[in-house]
Each structure stands twice: as C-alpha cells, then as structure tokens.
Amino acid sequence: MSVNNSNVPEQRSFIEPLKDVIEQAKRGDQQAMHRLYVLYAKAMLNTAYRILNHPEDAEDVLQEAFINVFSRLSQYNYQSTFGAWVKRIVINKSIDALKKKHQNVFLTEASAAGEEMGSAFSSEDTDDLDQKLNLLYKALHALPDGYRTVFSLYMLEGYDHNEISEILKIEVSTSISQLSRAKKKIISLTQNFQHHG
Template identity: 45%
Template sequence: MKATTVNIHADLIARCRDDDRAAQFEIYNLYNKAMFNTALRITGDMDDAEDVLQEAFVSAFQKLDSYREDASFGAWLKRIVINKALNHVQKVKKDLMLVEDIKEEASEYEPEKTEPNYSVDQIKNAIKLLPSGFRTVLSLYLFEGYDHKEISEILGVTESTSKSQYKRAKDKLKMIVTQEVNYG
C-alpha cells in the first residue's frame, strides 16, 4: 500500500502556481527560517546562506509546476535549498578540503576520557570554524539525515571519503571546542 502525502498548504501552492505574490510571500514566511538554517549549516556563512535562500525560493517558485506533491512541500523545498547550498560551496571553493589534501591534524588531538558538556552556542561556533568540506559532510549527515552513500553521490566522492570526512570533522570539532574551553 502506497503512503500518500497530505499537503497542508495545497491552497497556497495552487495560488503560487498562478503567480499570486501574496501567496508566495506567505509560503516564504512559513519556510524561510528553517530553510535559512539549512543553508547556514552547509555554507557556514550568514551572507552566503541568505544568498542561497533567495536563489532557492526564486528557483522553487519558477519550478513549482515540477512539484508533484508526492512529498511534503517543505521536503521538496529543502532539497532545493540543499542543492543550491552545495552548488554554492563548490562554486566558491572556500578552502574545500578533500581527504587527499588533508594533513593529519586530528592525530595531534588526544581525546579526553570523560566527555565534557558543551553549550549549544559552543558547538554552533565550532561548526562555523570547520573547513567547508568537513562542515558540509557533517551537516548533511547529522542535520539533514543523509547516509554516506547519498552524501558520496551528492558530492561526487567515494563513500569512504564521506565517512572519513565525517570522522575527521567530528575530531576537528572536538578539538576546536576543547581548545575554546581550555583557552577561551
């Protein structure tokens, strides 16, 4: 039996398809914060996330006829935001680090025996400091729920590269947070 998706905003989407600007603005207001956070987690930069968000909404409204309603509108829009953010990161190439180019920075880090408690703000700030390659894989895996096979397909890398980037991102994140606690 096939599951069906009920779209709670079907009337707004229908109006958006008719180029109703008020309906588009309403959809924007409903989804912009969540989509901005998704873009920010991937790009790591507020200005870049805002650019990605605007591009994603423009693209979504232009391609609204391709929305088949087999998934929620939010899921469909989120996929557009993720794709735009990934394209932006790849386009800008902000110190994108692939496994082949990584120095063994994580090996200098000696993990503590007991896990300390860190604040949400400490973790958010540390994620912003990660190199974009690390941040992208970490965000896609932890926050967006992709598995390593899907990440490898999205980024055009091997599955083992995705796993390695994720492990190194976690190690680097721990190192950044630990240094902040010890020296901050």
C-alpha cells in the first residue's frame, strides 16, 4: 500500500469503501459520483486556487475537472491513488485555464540561485507568526502566474522539478529558475510590504 501525500481523504480506513464507491461511479451511479465529489472537491478547489489565484476561475476549473474525471472514470486503473489521479486532472485543467487567460504565462530565462525563503524576515523581526503568514500569502498572490504556478506546485503541492516540467511542458531548468525567481520575488515583496504596509 502506498502512502498518500496529496492531502486528500484517503486514509487507510477509506481504501476499501473508496474502491467500492469508485466502482459504483464507474457503473454510472450518481450517488457514488456525488460522494467522490464531496470527498475531493475542497482539496482540489484549493489546488486550482493556488495555481489560478482567482476564486471564480478555480471554481470553474473544478467543475470542468470533475466533468472530465467522471467522463474518464473507466480509465482509472488504481495504479495511483484516486486523489493523485484527480489532482493531476485539476492541475492540467488549471494550467490550460492559465494559458487561455495569458498567452505567455511562463518565463524561460534561467537566473542565478535565489535566496532562501527564511531571509524574507530578519531574525530581529518581532511580528507574530500570523502577520508573517499574511505577508507571505499576500506576496504569493502578487506573483506573476508562471512564478506562482511553479512555486505552488513545488512548495505547496510537493512536486519535484522533473514532475513540474512534465506537467507544465517546460524544461527542468525553467522550473528551477522560475522557483528561484519566485522565491526572490516573494522575499522582495514581503520586505516591501513590511516597510510600506
């Protein structure tokens, strides 16, 4: 049994009943499809939102993704967790939505390695953790789409650069440089927000 790190509800106690629900959904059972939607919608909405940075767009992508999930359910073969399979569809739909919205989302030039994220806050910083997290959240949402997408996939979703290059259809070096640039930009933005409110 593989360990699921995708933050979806597939703990050990759900594995067998989940398989039954999936099989029922494959046979067209609407209640089973609804159960799958309820189990995964919130986590997948969060994934779409982290990529798209717009709640309405994320909701639209979520709906499109689940339509796709249910139309392709017969293709699901249990080689990965169901959550990972759904997440891949959501990520692909999110990327497609970004590409439609902005033709040139992804930047291609390599850059020097970025500073570590921790340097965004000085050791003398006495602000509380909530304020720091708020600054980080604000900076993340101010990033250009390409940076935010790579940063979210790497730092928040746990994908490595090889996986990101496959998902986004970019070079590994581009993923690395965009992550580096995203980190530098977040550091700059958080420092700017600290000094200028």
